[in-house]
Structure formats: C-alpha cells, structure tokens
Amino acid sequence: xxxxxxxxxxxxxxxxxxxxxxxxxxxxxxxxxxxxxxxxxxxxxxxxxxxxxxxxxxxxxxxxxxxxxxxxxxxxxxxxxxxxxxxxxxxxxxxxxxxxxxxxxxxxxxxxxxxxxxxxxxxxxxxxxxxxxxxxxxxxxxxxxxxxxxxxxxxxxxxxxxxxxxxxxxxxxxxxxxxxxxxxxxxxxxxxxxxxxxxxxxxxxxxxxxxxxxxxx
Amino acid sequence: xxxxxxxxxxxxxxxxxxxxxxxxxxxxxxxxxxxxxxxxxxxxxxxxxxxxxxxxxxxxxxxxxxxxxxxxxxxxxxxxxxxxxxxxxxxxxxxxxxxxxxxxxxxxxxxxxxxxxxxxxxxxxxxxxxxxxxxxxxxxxxxxxxxxxxxxxxxxxxxxxxxxxxxxxxxxxxxxxxxxxxxxxxxxxxxxxxxxxxxxxxxxxxxxxxxxxxxxx
Numbered sequence: 001x002x003x004x005x006x007x008x009x010x011x012x013x014x015x016x017x018x019x020x021x022x023x024x025x026x027x028x029x030x031x032x033x034x035x036x037x038x039x040x041x042x043x044x045x046x047x048x049x050x051x052x053x054x055x056x057x058x059x060x061x062x063x064x065x066x067x068x069x070x071x072x073x074x075x076x077x078x079x080x081x082x083x084x085x086x087x088x089x090x091x092x093x094x095x096x097x098x099x100x101x102x103x104x105x106x107x108x109x110x111x112x113x114x115x116x117x118x119x120x121x122x123x124x125x126x127x128x129x130x131x132x133x134x135x136x137x138x139x140x141x142x143x144x145x146x147x148x149x150x151x152x153x154x155x156x157x158x159x160x161x162x163x164x165x166x167x168x169x170x171x172x173x174x175x176x177x178x179x180x181x182x183x184x185x186x187x188x189x190x191x192x193x194x195x196x197x198x199x200x201x202x203x204x205x206x207x208x209x210x211x212x213x214x215x216x217x
Numbered sequence: 218x219x220x221x222x223x224x225x226x227x228x229x230x231x232x233x234x235x236x237x238x239x240x241x242x243x244x245x246x247x248x249x250x251x252x253x254x255x256x257x258x259x260x261x262x263x264x265x266x267x268x269x270x271x272x273x274x275x276x277x278x279x280x281x282x283x284x285x286x287x288x289x290x291x292x293x294x295x296x297x298x299x300x301x302x303x304x305x306x307x308x309x310x311x312x313x314x315x316x317x318x319x320x321x322x323x324x325x326x327x328x329x330x331x332x333x334x335x336x337x338x339x340x341x342x343x344x345x346x347x348x349x350x351x352x353x354x355x356x357x358x359x360x361x362x363x364x365x366x367x368x369x370x371x372x373x374x375x376x377x378x379x380x381x382x383x384x385x386x387x388x389x390x391x392x393x394x395x396x397x398x399x400x401x402x403x404x405x406x407x408x409x410x411x412x413x414x415x416x417x418x419x420x421x422x423x424x425x426x427x428x429x430x431x432x433x434x
Contacts, residue, residue: 037336093431118392119254119332127403134404134413141412160412165386165424172385175335186344195358195377196351207382211424214310214431
C-alpha cells in the first residue's frame with residue numbers, strides 16, 4: 001500500500017498546483033464579472049469553496065493573487081501580440097498600432113489589472129513577489145522589443161516608451177470606459193457629458209499611430 | 218445685540234466655506250506626504266481637528282474630498298498650462314509637449330489624483346458630484362483646446378486624444394515612479410530591474426513630442 005516518496009511528493013506538488021490554478025481561475029472569473037476593484041479575498045475563497053485561512057496557505061494576500069494574474073496576462077498578451085506582429089505584412093505605424101490596440105482591447109480583465117497593478121497590487125505583497133512580477137514584464141517587453149526593432153527599427157528606449165504608453169493608456173482608458181452602469185447612464189443621457197464617453201480601442205489605435213508616426217519622423 | 222438676518226447668513230456661509238477650505242487643505246497636505254491611497258477620512262478629520270461625524274456634514278465621503286481636489290487641480294493646472302502655451306514662441310510639437318510635461322510633473326499630488334479618479338474617486342460619490350467634476354474637466358479641456366487649435370491647428374478629437382494621453386500617462390507614470398521607499402530600493406539595487414525605474418517628466422515629454430509630431434505629419 002505504500003508508495004515511493006518521490007511519487008507522493010509529485011502528487012502533493014500536483015495537488016498544490018491544481019489548487020493554485022483553481023484560486024487564480026476563480027479570481028479571474030470574479031474580476032471579469034464585477035471588476036478587480038470589487039473582488040475581496042473572502043469572495044475568492046467562497047467562489048473556490050475554501051476557507052479564507054486555507055487560501056492564505058497558497059497566496060500571501062488578495063493583491064498577490066491579482067499580481068500573479070497580471071503576470072499571466074503579460075505573458076499571454078505578449079504572445080498574442082508578437083504572433084500578430086510576425087504576420088504583419090508591412091512595417092507601417094498604423095498596422096503596428098492596430099496590433100497593440102486590438103490585442104489589448106480584446107483583454108478587458110488584463111486592462112483592468114494594468115491600471116490596478118502600480119496603484120494597489122504592487123503595494124501589498126512581499127518584495128520577492130514584486131521582483132518576480134517585474135522580471136516577467138521586463139522579459140516580455142524585451143521580446144516585444146525584438147519584433148519592434150525588426151519591423152520599425154525602434155531602439156530600447158523607444159520600445160519602453162511605446163509599451164508603457166500602450167499598457168498605461170489601455171489601463172487608464174479602460175477605467176474611464178467602464179465607470180459602472182450608473183455613471184455610464186449619466187454620461188449617455190446628459191448631452192453636456194458626451195465627451196466623457198470613452199471607447200478604448202479606437203482611441204488607443206489613434207494615440208499609438210500618432211506616437212509611432214512621430215517616433216519614425 | 219441682534220444682527221440683520223442677511224449678515225448672519227453671510228457669516229454662516231463664510232464659516233462653512235472656511236471649514237471646507239480647511240478640510241481640503243488638510244487632505245491635500247496628507248496626500249502630498251504619504252500618497253492619496255493611504256489617507257483615510259479619519260486621518261483628514263484628525264488633521265483638521267474635527268470629529269469624523271462633523272466632517273461628513275461638509276463632504277459625502279473621503280472620495281468626494283479628493284474628487285473636489287482633483288477638480289481644483291484641473292483648474293489650476295489648466296491655467297498654468299495655458300499661460301505657458303500663450304507665451305510659447307513657436308508652434309513646435311516639442312515646445313508644446315514640454316509645456317504639458319513640465320506643468321504636470323511639477324504637480325505630484327495632481328498626478329496621483331489623476332490616476333485615482335477613474336479607479337476609485339468617481340465610484341464612491343453621488344452622481345451629482347461626478348457630473349460636476351466631469352463638467353469642470355470638459356470645460357478645462359475646451360479651454361486648452363482653443364490654445365492647441367491656435368498653435369498647432371488641432372481639432373476637437375486630437376485635443377481629447379492629447380489631453381487624455383498627457384493626463385492618463387502623468388497619472389500612470391507617477392504611480393510607477395513613486396512605488397514607496399521599499400520598492401524604490403529594490404529597483405535601484407537589483408541591476409536586472411533598471412528599466413523598472415521610471416522618471417515622469419522626460420518620458421512624458423518624449424511620448425507627447427512623438428504623439429504631436431505624428432499627429433501633424
């Protein structure tokens with residue numbers, strides 16, 4: 001009936017990983033439904049069917065869960081963006097801007113997390129967790145930079161400026177575009193507030209097209 | 218010993234206004250010291266020497282106090298920016314970008330508030346308070362737009378794109394540049410994290426110069 005110790009460790013590692021995946025999936029699903037801002041640790045524990053104290057054996061804080069989702073978001077978005085850039089026919093600023101705008105706007109939870117990370121998420125986790133997170137983002141920026149160098153001849157600083165504008169504005173515009181149903185109704189019913197209605201994708205596309213056109217000029 | 222009713226009303230209006238000004242000044246001072254994120258209603262009440270319940274006779278919530286400071290920040294920044302733009306000798310994108318970057322970077326509390334407003338401040342106040350706030354920002358954007366039309370011939374959409382990029386990135390970059398002493402030390406001591414160190418003014422100047430150059434191209 002006994003099993004080799006290595007097999008038991010493997011099973012326990014797998015079980016731990018399965019739990020972590022379930023916790024992240026629950027947090028992502030709640031974040032998609034109601035916005036990251038309104039999801040508490042208690043909500044996540046309830047969604048995944050664990051006690052809060054048990055959940056804290058897997059993650060330090062609510063913020064660490066969402067910072068981990070932000071890191072996953074960077075890897076997944078960067079892969080999708082680089083796939084798009086590799087098949088972009090011409091090195092035209094408008095095409096590159098379109099690749100950034102459409103891949104970001106298609107990922108609303110990631111946009112929400114991009115705005116939350118520097119304000120809230122990075123501030124309530126261990127230094128080690130922030131270090132790991134920053135290394136993930138800088139690695140993905142370097143991979144994106146290789147494509148931008150090939151397509152448009154951008155240098156390292158221009159890549160950092162472009163990626164921080166794309167991700168910074170995706171986060172900021174998403175927050176403005178998703179003010180909740182009460183405010184959205186106010187913006188659309190009061191004609192004086194027409195300009196308060198923000199559409200993420202077209203505005204992001206215009207901003208990045210202008211930025212890239214000007215960078216190459 | 219009695220005084221005319223109109224004089225009493227005036228005194229009471231003045232007293233109310235003096236109280237509101239003191240509350241806003243206390244909130245601004247605490248926000249400058251420790252960041253908006255870490256200032257509670259209890260902190261503001263203690264700083265101004267009132268009970269929390271008394272303070273709530275002047276403002277609905279903590280968020281309304283900071284939203285009012287954000288509106289004040291828009292008026293004050295817009296005035297400074299337009300004064301700079303009126304004395305800008307040439308209609309050069311770099312000069313206009315410099316006017317935006319230097320006036321925003323010189324106002325750290327306003328940068329902090331710009332990032333907090335759509336995420337947190339607009340979501341915990343009455344619809345009336347958000348409406349008033351939006352009308353202030355749209356009015357200032359229109360005034361800034363008149364200068365940008367005169368200098369660079371920007372239309373309404375280009376002005377909205379520029380001002381949202383300037384204020385959105387000022388907020389996002391300020392949050393990244395001000396991660397607190399613990400994280401700042403991590404970024405400056407781990408050589409792998411060199412690119413995590415952000416300087417608001419030069420990056421904002423480069424981004425807006427590229428945007429304006431591209432917009433005019």
